[in-house]
Amino acid sequence: YLAVLALSSLGLMCILFTIYWMRYWHSGFAWDGTVLMFNCHPVLMVTGMVVLYSAASLVYRLPQSWVGPKLPWKIGHAAMHLMAFILTVLGLFAVFNFHNHSKIPHLYSLHSWLGITAVFLFACQWLLGFVVFLLPWASLQLRSLLKPFHVFFGASILSLAIASVVSGINEKLFFSLKNGTSLYSNLPSEAVFANSTGMLVVVFGLLVLYILLA
């Protein structure tokens, strides 16, 4: 299927661009509470809460999932969302840990308010999906009643994640490009590159939402 290939490449590019941005302009990664640990935050958020999240959400859009038994697809859907959620939590841990070490307060920016809301809804969605759709107790009526809300919240969480990525990239560039010739407003190469990464994530997200809601 050509569409799957195109979308996967686009998602992969979002991840690779973010990694390249952090490696090339911000000295790469570590897990030690320094700014190198912060650098894991953008990569883990884009990988977990945008790309893997999208892949997990689109599982039922594969024609293969429409035939044969449903349970394996459900388990796949839930397991992929669980992995996406684990990467998301690691990404949050990276930035919280960096803030602790650098004595920066938590949860002050609109970026962080929106981001934490998205992650909170993600957790609720996972628990509710697990309890209602995977555990065997729920009746068919309850499931079909909740399904449209499940889909709508799934799409909303992705939208919030995209808005978080955009505001995050934007603020990081204002932080780091503020002196001398490499002012953000002079549009140095890092700014062009990271702005493009942001636009790429937006295009990817809109395509996923289109396939999801069409």
Place this chain on the structure above:
Amino acid sequence: YLAVLALSSLGLMCILFTIYWMRYWHSGFAWDGTVLMFNCHPVLMVTGMVVLYSAASLVYRLPQSWVGPKLPWKIGHAAMHLMAFILTVLGLFAVFNFHNHSKIPHLYSLHSWLGITAVFLFACQWLLGFVVFLLPWASLQLRSLLKPFHVFFGASILSLAIASVVSGINEKLFFSLKNGTSLYSNLPSEAVFANSTGMLVVVFGLLVLYILLA
């Protein structure tokens, strides 16, 4: 209709919060190229490209529009979108003019790249909608072929506008709250107020998208 009332109040609150933010913490408005002219930018963008835009898009969701002749509703839809577009262009003019006067370069931030993309798509959408749906030449087939794209782009443009508002509020707070006790990270009252305004716009936008796409 209770839902209309609730949604209108929420939209009105988004506008009033933005005005209050600019009046109370940024000395209000003017049309003179100073930062007081910049202050018109957030208000006009939220009013035009979020609230009026949403009202215009939801016109066909009113049960009243499903009976009787369609033309008056079409004209209303197109006229409201035209007004929304005019406010949007005035809002852009406010910030471009301010940048000219203060010798700040144009279109460097991810906020501005995303924003200008949203406005460009808005213009295309208006022209295409006008040519295909309002002028009498297009066949029924063409119209029903284009309609799902019209709706999808309509929803995408609103999503981009929401992401622009979030990144705009976020960066404005990093600009203006950077010295002494009123650091953004100390979460002074302006930060709480403007973050809340941003969250309000997000909630409003998600509700509109839900009604639009449900």
